[in-house]
Amino acid sequence: MEEHKQTTIPEIFLTPYEASAHEAAIYQLWEKSGYFNPDTCIRDGITKKDADTFAIIMPPPNANGRLHAGHGTDMTLKDILIRFNRMRGKRTLFLPGSDHAGFETQGVFEKKLQKEGRSRFGMDRDQLYQEIYDFVMENKSVMETDLRALGVSCDWSRYTFTLQPDIVERVQKTFVKMYEDGLIYRGKRCIHWNPKFKTSLSDIETMFEDRVEKFYYFQYGPFVIGTSRPETKFADKYIVVHPDDPRYATYKHLQEFEIDWINGPIKATLLKDEVADMEKGTGAMTITPWHSQVDFELAQKYHLPIEQIIDWDGKLLPVAEEFAGMKIEQARPLIVQKLKEKGLLVEIDEKYSHAVRLCERTSVVVEPQVKDQWFVRMDTLAKMTLNALDAKKFRILTERHEKIFRHWMENSQDWNISRQIVWGIRIPAWFKGDEIKTQLTSPGTGWEQDPDTFDTWFSSGQWPLVTLGYPEKEDFSTYYPTNVMETGADLVFKWVPRMLMFGLYLTGEVPFKDVYFHGMVLDKHGKKMSKSKGNVLSPVDLGAEFGTDATRMAFVVANPPGSDMPLSEDKVRAYKKFSNKLWNITRFTVASCADHDPETSVTFSARDQEILADLSAVVSSVTSDIDSYKMYLAAENIYHYIWHEFADKVLEESKEILSSEDENAKVARQRVLMNCLTTSLKLLHPFMPFVTETIWQKLESAYKDQSLLMVAKWPTT
RNA sequence: GAGCGAUUAGCUCAGCUGGUAGAGCGCUACAUUGACAUUGUAGAGGUCACAAGUUCAAGUCUUGUAUCGCUCACCA
Numbered sequence: 001m002e003e004h005k006q007t008t009i010p011e012i013f014l015t016p017y018e019a020s021a022h023e024a025a026i027y028q029l030w031e032k033s034g035y036f037n038p039d040t041c042i043r044d045g046i047t048k049k050d051a052d053t054f055a056i057i058m059p060p061p062n063a064n065g066r067l068h069a070g071h072g073t074d075m076t077l078k079d080i081l082i083r084f085n086r087m088r089g090k091r092t093l094f095l096p097g098s099d100h101a102g103f104e105t106q107g108v109f110e111k112k113l114q115k116e117g118r119s120r121f122g123m124d125r126d127q128l129y130q131e132i133y134d135f136v137m138e139n140k141s142v143m144e145t146d147l148r149a150l151g152v153s154c155d156w157s158r159y160t161f162t163l164q165p166d167i168v169e170r171v172q173k174t175f176v177k178m179y180e181d182g183l184i185y186r187g188k189r190c191i192h193w194n195p196k197f198k199t200s201l202s203d204i205e206t207m208f209e210d211r212v213e214k215f216y217y218f219q220y221g222p223f224v225i226g227t228s229r230p231e232t233k234f235a236d237k238y239i240v241v242h243p244d245d246p247r248y249a250t251y252k253h254l255q256e257f258e259i260d261w262i263n264g265p266i267k268a269t270l271l272k273d274e275v276a277d278m279e280k281g282t283g284a285m286t287i288t289p290w291h292s293q294v295d296f297e298l299a300q301k302y303h304l305p306i307e308q309i310i311d312w313d314g315k316l317l318p319v320a321e322e323f324a325g326m327k328i329e330q331a332r333p334l335i336v337q338k339l340k341e342k343g344l345l346v347e348i349d350e351k352y353s354h355a356v357r358l359c360e361r362t363s364v365v366v367e368p369q370v371k372d373q374w375f376v377r378m379d380t381l382a383k384m385t386l387n388a389l390d391a392k393k394f395r396i397l398t399e400r401h402e403k404i405f406r407h408w409m410e411n412s413q414d415w416n417i418s419r420q421i422v423w424g425i426r427i428p429a430w431f432k433g434d435e436i437k438t439q440l441t442s443p444g445t446g447w448e449q450d451p452d453t454f455d456t457w458f459s460s461g462q463w464p465l466v467t468l469g470y471p472e473k474e475d476f477s478t479y480y481p482t483n484v485m486e487t488g489a490d491l492v493f494k495w496v497p498r499m500l501m502f503g504l505y506l507t508g509e510v511p512f513k514d515v516y517f518h519g520m521v522l523d524k525h526g527k528k529m530s531k532s533k534g535n536v537l538s539p540v541d542l543g544a545e546f547g548t549d550a551t552r553m554a555f556v557v558a559n560p561p562g563s564d565m566p567l568s569e570d571k572v573r574a575y576k577k578f579s580n581k582l583w584n585i586t587r588f589t590v591a592s593c594a595d596h597d598p599e600t601s602v603t604f605s606a607r608d609q610e611i612l613a614d615l616s617a618v619v620s621s622v623t624s625d626i627d628s629y630k631m632y633l634a635a636e637n638i639y640h641y642i643w644h645e646f647a648d649k650v651l652e653e654s655k656e657i658l659s660s661e662d663e664n665a666k667v668a669r670q671r672v673l674m675n676c677l678t679t680s681l682k683l684l685h686p687f688m689p690f691v692t693e694t695i696w697q698k699l700e701s702a703y704k705d706q707s708l709l710m711v712a713k714w715p716t717t
Numbered sequence: 718g719a720g721c722g723a724u725u726a727g728c729u730c731a732g733c734u735g736g737u738a739g740a741g742c743g744c745u746a747c748a749u750u751g752a753c754a755u756u757g758u759a760g761a762g763g764u765c766a767c768a769a770g771u772u773c774a775a776g777u778c779u780u781g782u783a784u785c786g787c788u789c790a791c792c793a
Binding site for chain 2 (some may be wrong): 013017029061190208215225226227228229240275276277281284285286287288292293294295296297353355357368400403404407408411413428492493520524557558560562563564565566568570571572573576577579580581582584585586587588589590591592598632633636639640647648651652655
């Protein structure tokens with residue numbers, strides 16, 4: 001008997017589970033089957049032609065680097081949903097792609113240029129574009145390899161890149177349509193300017209940093225004004241005070257003063273306006289419309305002249321006279337010194353703390369500048385989106401994020417979509433003198449195309465539409481709207497609202513029904529992962545060391561929607577042990593059932609029935625948990641069942657029955673065990689696809705409804 | 718400055734519509750050629766941040782306080 005068992009256990013089970021020995025081959029098996037593509041599933045009769053659809057558009061990882069822990073969570077959660085629904089017989093599409101990530105990629109590339117002692121300025125536009133293109137293509141393939149390593153079951157035949165010609169054309173057409181509909185306008189506004197990378201930025205591409213700096217008080221005629229930026233004050237000719245400020249009651253609105261200023265006498269005018277804050281400093285300020293949004297708006301209100309003080313490189317212009325050509329940091333102390341010598345410096349507050357706006361990607365201090373740019377008018381689109389939310393056309397799974405989302409939507413400013421970089425989709429607008437035309441091809445001789453490109457979010461905002469081939473392709477009518485948008489909470493403003501706005505605007509329908517935000521992956525102490533702290537865990541490296549399945553489990557368990565999750569190697573290691581536990585459970589079960597004939601009829605004992613009922617209960621709870629996006633509970637549930645119920649209790653108590661003389665009882669129990677095993681493998685497959693499929697491949701075909709577990713039928717109760 | 722969240726066993730966290738606390742890891746003891754030491758069995762460990770309130774009954778609802786964290790914001 002012992003010898004018989006030895007020969008029927010596949011040899012593979014005799015040594016511990018070694019993930020790296022199986023994963024690549026298993027992925028190849030899946031990919032070769034063609035079943036990542038729903039059309040192939042229909043062709044082979046695995047999925048019914050009229051089955052419900054389940055579609056997820058992959059948030060395109062930026063085509064400029066490797067996958068990080070954030071992607072790990074992201075991809076794992078989506079792949080679980082996809083595998084689950086595929087096994088349930090839905091027409092399931094996971095559509096992959098990558099994003100050119102305009103400014104970010106160009107930033108990465110410019111660093112590379114810098115190392116080589118080169119600069120993009122002065123480079124030919126087409127040459128620069130081509131070089132970045134080659135650079136991105138190289139990195140793109142790395143990213144695709146990483147996705148495969150994570151076991152992501154996406155349909156590679158539908159792979160989309162944001163700069164491929166049909167996508168570019170679609171995005172440009174949207175621009176033209178929006179311009180015609182009055183949702184896009186070109187206007188001179190005070191925008192965020194990055195003087196180092198020489199491009200404008202939208203609000204969401206900037207961030208604030210609290211800094212303690214000097215705050216200066218200067219005598220400005222009869223007033224004392226405060227400023228943290230003396231270098232912008234050369235051309236300030238208007239003082240603003242609050243109309244109710246008693247300190248300035250004796251002065252009149254529009255009263256003029258002859259005063260001595262940095263570079264000599266000037267004529268200044270008093271404005272009384274409520275924007276002035278009486279609590280702030282002396283309650284009096286001068287305005288610099290070209291370099292401040294508030295001041296710019298005030299200048300527009302009173303039709304004041306505006307003048308540029310700082311150039312596009314961040315250097316002072318001739319208006320600064322002796323300081324012209326100087327960088328701000330260099331000029332500031334000299335200007336203060338000069339004012340001090342003139343007796344105009346009243347006081348310096350050394351500990352003034354305020355928020356400084358920085359470029360989110362490069363941490364360069366942003367300089368407000370007035371510039372002609374293209375803007376998307378947000379009011380109509382935001383309202384459209386909020387209406388859809390109110391009408392429950394889509395829902396945000398976490399209440400907290402819904403609040404945040406609403407608040408942002410209600411307060412969103414017009415969106416600057418032009419960028420002064422080459423890496424992106426060129427804006428299809430043409431200029432001839434003061435004339436403007438928006439169309440995809442040149443209107444004729446004498447017309448110059450706008451050199452600017454779109455903000456990345458202008459194209460990725462249309463991602464669900466363009467990937468599915470809006471408006472004419474069949475995929476669009478089949479899979480739009482998609483089921484769920486699962487993405488990082490950091491995209492609650494950047495990406496999600498834009499997809500909703502574009503989707504609703506162009507099709508009248510939301511692009512997805514549910515929005516699932518996952519939190520950030522933190523290190524084991526709950527700190528942000530960052531290269532400088534050296535606490536970064538790469539999903540690919542973790543997968544190589546502990547197995548991809550273990551890594552996936554670590555990303556899912558205890559990771560409820562909306563909250564951040566600490567991750568440690570210990571956690572991953574725990575699930576590596578679990579892979580091996582499952583491996584040994586299989587070894588024991590298969591060995592114990594080697595002489596079992598799956599065709600014979602059996603009579604279950606009361607205990608057998610109880611075991612099967614328990615199994616059923618697990619099936620239904622795992623199913624409903626995933627259905628309600630509680631993957632974190634489902635994963636724990638199936639883990640707990642397999643280890644502490646199936647292995648610790650069922651298998652242990654079965655040992656006696658399996659070695660007993662009661663042939664009927666033994667055969668029935670064997671049937672029960674094989675049932676528990678195959679059902680467990682199915683339930684666990686979405687979470688731990690590799691080890692479950694590896695085992696499945698070694699099971700006798702009589703126990704399988706499909707030769708690939710990936711497309712086996714999800715158990716029902 | 719505003720908003721939001723968190724505070725439960727040493728660590729990381731579950732505890733849905735209120736009824737006298739749970740999981741994983743860790744720890745302790747014991748077991749070991751018997752599917753698996755990437756193991757099993759047993760066990761220790763918490764006045765659920767603090768204060769007040771509602772209730773027959775409160776981690777669970779209300780209010781306030783404290784600490785931590787996140788996000789947003791045109792403060793000269």
